[in-house]
Amino acid sequence: MAKKKKSAFAGKTTANAHKQRTQASKYGYLNLPKGVQMFKEDPDSRAKLDFLPYKVTSTNHPDRDDELGIATPDSLWYKKPFRIHRNVGVKNDSEVCLAFEGRKCPICEYRARRAKEGAEYAELKELNASLRNLYVVVPKDAKKYEEKPHIWDISQFLFQDMLNAELEEDEDYGVFPDLEEGLTLRIRFGSGQIGTGKPFAETSRIDFTERDGQYDESILDKVPNLDDILDVKSYAKLEALFLELDDPEIDESDRIIEEEEEIDEKPKRKPKPKLDPDPDEEEEEERPKRKPKPKLKPDPDEEEEEDEKPKRKPKSEPKKTKKTADDRCPFGHHFGTDCEEYDDCNECDEWDDCMDAKEEMK
Numbered sequence: 001m002a003k004k005k006k007s008a009f010a011g012k013t014t015a016n017a018h019k020q021r022t023q024a025s026k027y028g029y030l031n032l033p034k035g036v037q038m039f040k041e042d043p044d045s046r047a048k049l050d051f052l053p054y055k056v057t058s059t060n061h062p063d064r065d066d067e068l069g070i071a072t073p074d075s076l077w078y079k080k081p082f083r084i085h086r087n088v089g090v091k092n093d094s095e096v097c098l099a100f101e102g103r104k105c106p107i108c109e110y111r112a113r114r115a116k117e118g119a120e121y122a123e124l125k126e127l128n129a130s131l132r133n134l135y136v137v138v139p140k141d142a143k144k145y146e147e148k149p150h151i152w153d154i155s156q157f158l159f160q161d162m163l164n165a166e167l168e169e170d171e172d173y174g175v176f177p178d179l180e181e182g183l184t185l186r187i188r189f190g191s192g193q194i195g196t197g198k199p200f201a202e203t204s205r206i207d208f209t210e211r212d213g214q215y216d217e218s219i220l221d222k223v224p225n226l227d228d229i230l231d232v233k234s235y236a237k238l239e240a241l242f243l244e245l246d247d248p249e250i251d252e253s254d255r256i257i258e259e260e261e262e263i264d265e266k267p268k269r270k271p272k273p274k275l276d277p278d279p280d281e282e283e284e285e286e287r288p289k290r291k292p293k294p295k296l297k298p299d300p301d302e303e304e305e306e307d308e309k310p311k312r313k314p315k316s317e318p319k320k321t322k323k324t325a326d327d328r329c330p331f332g333h334h335f336g337t338d339c340e341e342y343d344d345c346n347e348c349d350e351w352d353d354c355m356d357a358k359e360e361m362k
Contacts, residue, residue: 028094029094029230029231030134030151030229030231032151032224032229036150036224037145037151038150038151038153039151041152041154041187041189041201042189043190043191043199043200044189044190044191044199044201045189046186046188046189047142047187048140048141048184048185048186049138049139049140049152049187050137050138050140050184050185050211050215051078051135051136051137051182051185052078052136052177052215052219052220052223053076053077053078053178053223054220054223054224054225054226054227055074055075055223055225056075057073057074057228058071058073058101058227059073060101060102061080061101061227062100062101063077063081078136079134079160079226080133080134080135080227080229080230081100081131081132081156082096082097082131082132083100083129083130083131083132084129084130084132085107085129085130085242086130087126088107088241088242089241089242089244090244095107095233095241095242096230096231096232097129098232100129103235105129105235106235106238106239106242106243107127107238107242108127108129111124111128131155131156132153132154132155133153133154133159133160134151134153134226134230135151135226136149136150136152136226137149137150137152138150149219149223151224151226158201158203159187159203162206163185163203163206166206166208173208176208179214179215179216179219180214180215181214182215183208183210183211184208184209184212185206185207186209187203187205187206188204188205188206189202189203190202190203190204328354329350329354330348330349335350335354336354336357337358339354339355339357339358
């Protein structure tokens with residue numbers, strides 16, 4: 001009896017079906033798990049969000065604190081910080097910075113070299129890495145979104161900084177991402193704009209309210225792993241994209257990175273012209289400069305009456321830079337002239353004196 005010939009399709013159709021069911025979708029520098037959608041904030045809008053924790057798998061999470069038990073492997077945490085470089089390569093893509101989790105980054109190395117060579121501020125700013133965060137949120141009472149886990153990607157400056165201020169104001173709010181004791185965040189978004197670009201959403205107020213219902217631990221099976229979502233390129237591939245080389249596939253096992261030597265060997269790259277701002281990717285360095293004001297404590301009973309929340313002075317520690325006799329600005333700008341012209345102004349101890357000097361010059 002002749003042996004039955006094995007079909008060329010054996011096992012392949014089933015494997016293909018499984019791949020289609022589980023394959024991630026590409027969303028810029030994110031790889032979204034099958035069926036998971038993005039939440040996107042709108043200018044001049046309100047949102048009610050439940051924040052869900054995810055189980056950390058990264059051994060080098062940016063928030064990891066072994067002493068406090070924060071973001072350690074197998075623990076639950078509510079956000080994934082990361083940084084991106086913009087306008088990378090011929091397509092002007094945004095790419096995840098490698099340095100933020102302790103790896104060498106070719107773009108950061110190039111920026112360090114240009115800084116040593118005395119490059120202009122505008123060129124160095126183009127090469128900066130912008131801080132952002134990923135969250136898992138469940139939109140509540142939203143027409144556009146189902147009440148299921150979504151991924152939210154927003155810059156540190158447009159949301160997390162204000163959230164940090166609220167958490168420091170009242171530590172009882174710190175349980176907000178807990179499955180059984182969590183709180184719903186009622187977030188009000190204002191509208192910002194850079195030049196003639198499209199308006200973008202910026203957080204103007206956060207209130208914490210009781211949830212309609214809490215979550216069972218089984219929801220964690222549906223929560224995406226934020227450690228796996230970022231599309232992090234290898235050093236070789238990111239370098240090739242950045243320098244617009246033809247062959248990004250380099251065997252990194254043969255690479256010995258000597259920081260100073262490698263930087264000297266890189267071809268000089270002419271900085272690209274600034275592109276029009278993208279409202280989907282607005283971040284700290286792209287926003288209009290403004291005078292910091294004290295933060296008011298949120299009052300849920302007066303939410304509909306208050307249109308804008310006073311802007312706050314960031315609580316981060318001021319940077320330390322040596323002052324010179326003829327220039328009191330600790331950041332190297334012109335004292336009394338450049339006040340409110342740079343993001344550094346929001347962190348400056350000399351802000352009041354600098355503004356007074358600027359007013360006197362008028």
